[in-house]
Amino acid sequence: MNKRTGVMVGAAAAAIGAAAILLPNANASTDQPAAPKTLSAHSATQLAASLKADLGDNGAGWYLDSAKGHLVMNVLSEEAAKSVTAKGAVAKVVHNSMTALKAGAKTLRDSASVPGTAWSIDPKTNKIVVLADRTVTGAKMATLNKATGGMGAGMVTVKRSQGEFKRYDGGNAGSAAGGAAGANGGQAAGGAGNAAGAGGAGDAAGGAGDAAGGGGAAGGAGGAGDAAAGGAGDAAGGAGDGAGGAGDGGQQAAGPVGGSAIFGGNARCSLGFNVTVKGAPAFLTAGHCGNDSKTWTADQGGSQPLGTVSDSQFPKTDFALVTYDDTAAKPQSAVDLGNGSTQEITKAAEAAVGMKVQRSGSTTGLHDGTVTGLDATVNYGNGDIVNGLIQTDVCAEPGDSGGAMFSDDSAVGLTSGGSGDCTAGGETFFQPVTDALKATGAEIGAGGGAGGAGDAGGGDAAAGGAGDAAAGGAGAGDAAAGGAGDAGAGDAAAGGAGAGDAGAGSAGAGDAGAGAGDAGAGAQDPGAAGSGDSLN
Numbered sequence: 001m002n003k004r005t006g007v008m009v010g011a012a013a014a015a016i017g018a019a020a021i022l023l024p025n026a027n028a029s030t031d032q033p034a035a036p037k038t039l040s041a042h043s044a045t046q047l048a049a050s051l052k053a054d055l056g057d058n059g060a061g062w063y064l065d066s067a068k069g070h071l072v073m074n075v076l077s078e079e080a081a082k083s084v085t086a087k088g089a090v091a092k093v094v095h096n097s098m099t100a101l102k103a104g105a106k107t108l109r110d111s112a113s114v115p116g117t118a119w120s121i122d123p124k125t126n127k128i129v130v131l132a133d134r135t136v137t138g139a140k141m142a143t144l145n146k147a148t149g150g151m152g153a154g155m156v157t158v159k160r161s162q163g164e165f166k167r168y169d170g171g172n173a174g175s176a177a178g179g180a181a182g183a184n185g186g187q188a189a190g191g192a193g194n195a196a197g198a199g200g201a202g203d204a205a206g207g208a209g210d211a212a213g214g215g216g217a218a219g220g221a222g223g224a225g226d227a228a229a230g231g232a233g234d235a236a237g238g239a240g241d242g243a244g245g246a247g248d249g250g251q252q253a254a255g256p257v258g259g260s261a262i263f264g265g266n267a268r269c270s271l272g273f274n275v276t277v278k279g280a281p282a283f284l285t286a287g288h289c290g291n292d293s294k295t296w297t298a299d300q301g302g303s304q305p306l307g308t309v310s311d312s313q314f315p316k317t318d319f320a321l322v323t324y325d326d327t328a329a330k331p332q333s334a335v336d337l338g339n340g341s342t343q344e345i346t347k348a349a350e351a352a353v354g355m356k357v358q359r360s361g362s363t364t365g366l367h368d369g370t371v372t373g374l375d376a377t378v379n380y381g382n383g384d385i386v387n388g389l390i391q392t393d394v395c396a397e398p399g400d401s402g403g404a405m406f407s408d409d410s411a412v413g414l415t416s417g418g419s420g421d422c423t424a425g426g427e428t429f430f431q432p433v434t435d436a437l438k439a440t441g442a443e444i445g446a447g448g449g450a451g452g453a454g455d456a457g458g459g460d461a462a463a464g465g466a467g468d469a470a471a472g473g474a475g476a477g478d479a480a481a482g483g484a485g486d487a488g489a490g491d492a493a494a495g496g497a498g499a500g501d502a503g504a505g506s507a508g509a510g511d512a513g514a515g516a517g518d519a520g521a522g523a524q525d526p527g528a529a530g531s532g533d534s535l536n
Contacts, residue, residue, distance in 0.1 A: 034085060034086060036070045038070070041407055041408075044070075044071040045352055048089075050087075057097065058076050058077055059074065060075060060076055060096060061098055062074060062353075063354045066355070071089040072123075075094070078093060098121075101121050101128060101155075104128050104155050105375065108130065109387075111147045112147035112148070114136060114143055114144050115140070115379050115382070117136060117165075118133075118165060118379065118427070119377055120373025120389075122373050129157050129373060130144070130156060131427065132161065134161070134162060134164055161419045163426050165378055165380055166417055166418075167288050167384070167417040168286075168396050168398050168400045168401040168415055168417045169268070169401040170397075170399030255274075255332065257274065257331065257332050258345065258360055258403065258406070258411075259361055259362060261362035262285065262296045262322075262362075262402070263296065263297050263298070263300050264295060264296040265292055268399050269402040270361045270402045272403060272433070273345060273414075276443050276445060277323070277440065277442045282307065282321055282324060283306075283321075284322075284437075285401070286320060286414055286415060287314030287315075288318060288401065288416075288417075289320060289401050290314070290321075296309070311440055315385050318386050318416045319435070319439070319440075321436075333345045337366055338365040338366040343358075344409055345406060345409055346410075347444055348444050349410035349412055351374060353372060355370065356369075357370065357406065357413075358406055359394045359396060359404065359406075359430075360404050361397075361399065361400025361404075361415060363399035363400045364397050367396070367422060369392050369394035370392065371392050372391050375388055375389075376429055389430060389431060390412070391428075392429070396428040400415050402414055414433060416431050
């Protein structure tokens with residue numbers, strides 16, 4: 001080999017070596033999976049629906065990693081995982097198919113229908129999670145263990161709940177004893193009281209509450225701090241706002257909104273979402289509430305009629321549609337936030353595990369949490385078994401039934417029932433709003449109401465109690481006392497300040513004199529010294 005030939009051979013070898021190094025690196029760069037997209041809950045839900053359709057039987061559920069803003073899709077193969085990551089989601093290869101999980105849930109319904117149990121599909125663990133409340137013991141627990149044992153540990157997990165599963169409708173005598181104490185401001189700890197001669201809280205004779213002719217919006221008493229939203233303002237129909245908004249300088253209230261107290265027969269529940277049905281105003285609440293009473297009012301005494309039940313479904317599902325008696329009503333499509341403001345609701349959304357949600361109800365006001373399971377079944381006992389619910393770690397208490405669960409401006413669920421309370425925590429189950437809308441033909445929104453502004457200092461002059469929100473049940477939070485209920489703050493149905501609540505103890509100060517604001521409905525209990533307002 002001459003010198004020139006040797007140089008050419010060496011150059012060729014070097015070129016081949018360089019190509020051998022560069023080509024794998026070039027291929028590797030094109031094979032790198034796309035970084036997961038950071039998504040809003042709404043965008044993640046849309047992407048999940050698209051991927052679910054593409055994956056077919058290779059999909060096994062999905063959830064939101066809300067800490068990172070990622071959508072996580074469960075898949076059954078590595079090939080399916082590649083298609084998921086290519087579209088910006090996180091792929092997680094799991095063992096149990098959605099078909100198998102749903103079959104397991106059916107097995108539980110068929111063989112382990114034990115009162116005090118609930119179960120849901122948890123895509124985070126790719127299992128069915130079964131909850132057994134404190135009543136499930138002895139033979140009941142043996143039945144449950146037999147059913148779940150046959151399914152295998154890889155399919156199902158059994159947990160205990162410390163409380164007792166129950167529907168969250170309440171008696172209309174007022175708030176759970178102490179349950180709403182401190183909720184959103186307004187209640188002295190220990191709550192309800194209505195103590196005769198106690199310096200004004202509740203309806204002491206001559207005290208806070210109701211001078212002749214002065215019944216307030218929430219249960220006739222309006223009275224000191226009787227809050228639809230857990231202590232802020234007065235329930236359903238605007239704080240102390242009788243017909244025509246008396247007590248607010250004559251300003252017309254917009255009407256009740258999500259979370260406002262509603263009364264029917266001996267029951268107190270909460271309004272879910274204002275809707276329209278073929279242009280007519282209506283609202284959604286829980287089906288077991290719709291079964292409790294055919295007609296519903298904004299006050300316990302029944303002097304402020306709201307509407308009539310046109311459809312009520314319970315058990316199996318849990319929703320009711322109530323048509324407003326006033327066909328010209330234009331209630332605000334919003335939810336009470338319990339601080340004198342409302343959240344506008346513009347649409348409905350499917351729940352997703354990991355979704356951050358809030359709930360508003362007439363006993364405990366506003367609370368937040370996370371969706372933890374879907375397609376949940378709850379056995380409340382006495383044959384009351386409800387399927388297809390949303391499971392959450394949001395707390396609730398009796399009287400909150402029917403109340404709104406929402407995420408930003410999207411309606412998500414209607415409060416059904418659960419275990420625990422807002423002191424110890426627990427699990428709460430919700431009827432999906434999307435299912436209720438589809439079944440009733442209703443649409444979110446009822447046309448208007450600017451609402452939300454809290455008329456601070458308007459009306460209610462007798463005790464300086466801040467005015468009551470025109471947000472229709474937004475319950476204005478009675479600003480002069482920082483949301484503390486209206487000791488002497490004009491809860492008057494006829495003539496506003498005429499109620500006066502003379503001798504109410506603390507002017508606008510949340511009934512400090514008696515340590516009690518009657519959250520939820522604040523029914524008047526003359527002479528019931530210190531007694532908490534009872535519930536079913």
